[in-house]
Amino acid sequence: MTLFAVLFEDDQQNAAAIRKEYLPRHFAFLEANAASIRTAGPLSREGDAFAGGLWLVEVETAAAVDRLVKEDPFWAAGLRKSVKVFRWNQVFAEGALL
Incomplete structure (x- = not known):
């Protein structure tokens, strides 16, 4: 499985x-x-309303991430202006290197 960061x-x-x-x-x-x-959770700028969202996704391929994004009701409703998908390699968690 591969980890992906999804930025909306x-x-x-x-x-x-x-x-x-x-x-x-x-x-x-x-x-x-x-x-x-x-x-998953919303993103905002200080003092602003929600600006987008962030997911950490664990799937086999970027195509699987794309399917999830397009199945999200927020996507179908037109909330999302853009989406960026990045492979993510976690190297640090809870105060320790992995």
Whole structure:
């Protein structure tokens, strides 16, 4: 398995309304895909509303990451302005080198 960092930037037009309507479905999606999406959460700038999101995903291929991104209700609703996917090699955790 390969670890990927997935960085989302949100389209701010109608973002609040989309989040409000689709958040329960987004959370259900994350829970249903917990075996692959290891951690997830929103990104914001100091004092600003949500600016995007970050996932750490463990799957076989970048194509599998792309499928997850496109299955997310936030993607289908048009919340996401852009997505960047990077392979990620964890070398440090909980105060220790791995």
